Amino acid sequence: MSGLLRTEWLKVKKYPAFWWMIGILAISYPGMNYLLYVNGYKDQLNSKTMGPVLRMLPNPFTFPDVWQTVAFISSIFVFLPSVVVIMFITNEYAYKTHRQNIIDGWSRKNFMMAKMVDLLIVCLFATILYAITAFIIGSVNTTAPGRNVWEGNQFIALFFLQIFSQLSIALLIALLVRKAFLALGMFLFYYFPGEPLLVALGKKYANDAGEFLPLEVSDRLIPFPRWFTRKEEEWKALVEQSDIHILYTFILLAVTWAICFWMNKKRDL
């Protein structure tokens, strides 16, 4: 495993596009959370209609709710790390280095394992960014003394699981189509508006069958914060679904990676 990690590090450590994307990611996560806090929440507090309702609820940017709030906001922007993940795969096809890696002595399994390691590192990086952002926002806003800051931190694990699952779908698409722009276009289109549209149609016409769609399966790990909706029933139903979706996500992950490994093993390079 360390050999795979070392090789992947050699591939990316001098790749400017990779570091640009990591930089953008590092700025975006805290940035977009701050933006939603200021424009999405604080401004709403002053609204004549929403303000009184929001003041009745706990501040979602304080502990313990901040873990969920920031996880939810950060999860909306999964398309940013998806660019890095798609790049990991399509670069290899563009330069034909996926062939060279095999010729030089990797097994096809090694190649996929290396990509899984890449993906895990990107997910870990995004999760750390999320956790730091949530911790800082929570610390700044929480004024109540003696508050346990780690309460609700299960969302760190759920965020990691969600992003790993969704980026695995991006990787599968990249592996299938092999072309960077096409893969990115397909993933982004499916991410928005493709799947949200199908989920909405499912809710309306098919007894919410959309909950089993590839991104929605893990989307429901982190229900949207309470202040996002006035519909109490809908919110409660989503929170109740969260636990079973951990199992669904693991199943989806197993299927996604099984397809990736199988496809890479069987097909001509």
Place this chain on the structure above:
Amino acid sequence: MEGSEGKIMSQVLSLSNISKSFGKVRALKAVSFDVPEGSVFGILGPNGSGKTTLLSIVLDVLKANNGNFLWFGQPGSPAQRKKIGSLLEGPNFYHYLSAIDNLKVTQSISGRGSKEDIDNVLKKVKLYERRKSRFKTYSLGMKQRLAIAAALLGDPRVLVLDEPTNGLDPVGIAEIRELIIELRKSGHTIIIASHLLDEVERVCTHVAILKTGELLTTGEVNEVLQDEDVVELSAADLQALAEVLRKFSNNVTVNSSAGTVQFSLPKGTARLEDINTFCFNNGVVLKHLLLKKKRLETRFFELTND
């Protein structure tokens, strides 16, 4: 197998009934041959004959539909590929990395060579001065040189080179030829696919000729070239010489401009002493007598032209 010098030669690579189709196109049709250790084995064939497909299969880039192959007597595996220096279908490198960084990736995957070896192979292929430049800034010839450097990294005993002189200038081609000869002398086994017949004839000890996926012939270069004995003679009176030789063979041709007469006999039957005696006894004194080796190019066209 008994080698030409009497030593026992083991097989580095054995192919058995390898077949491969791309849709309806049959790229390889039950190809079988062995590559002996220490040989420079040329795989020849016109464009589309299946040379690269064959090498891709033995390097696990393509999957054969039928048949199997053995490296060093064992089924192909990543561990075996690590011991083989390969250049397949042009240089495949990370465009944003330098020569050194690309070779570090090769080294990390294959486990072949050290940091010093990277410098050494870059010097060997004359890329050392540009070692820190990004791959995308290289000319086609420089890219090819880097691919050869990657194959040479760690001095593997077996090399697979697919069209190694592609994109090289005449000086580069000559350098690669010398390199291959040098490697052959030091006991390396080299499998080389090429359509440059002159190059192959100069460096190869063995050859396999493919056409539209079919193996036409294989063996030692001399065996493949000499499908018959071609005798070339010269005398003061060419017409008289030709007349005498017609008693010996029906297949006599006079080349007046070259001042020679040629005829062919079944392979292995030409005895130059007997021919000389025969001519002398029939009143013709020879001034030139040679058992001629056929050029690979000639033999190649004979085999590949319908």
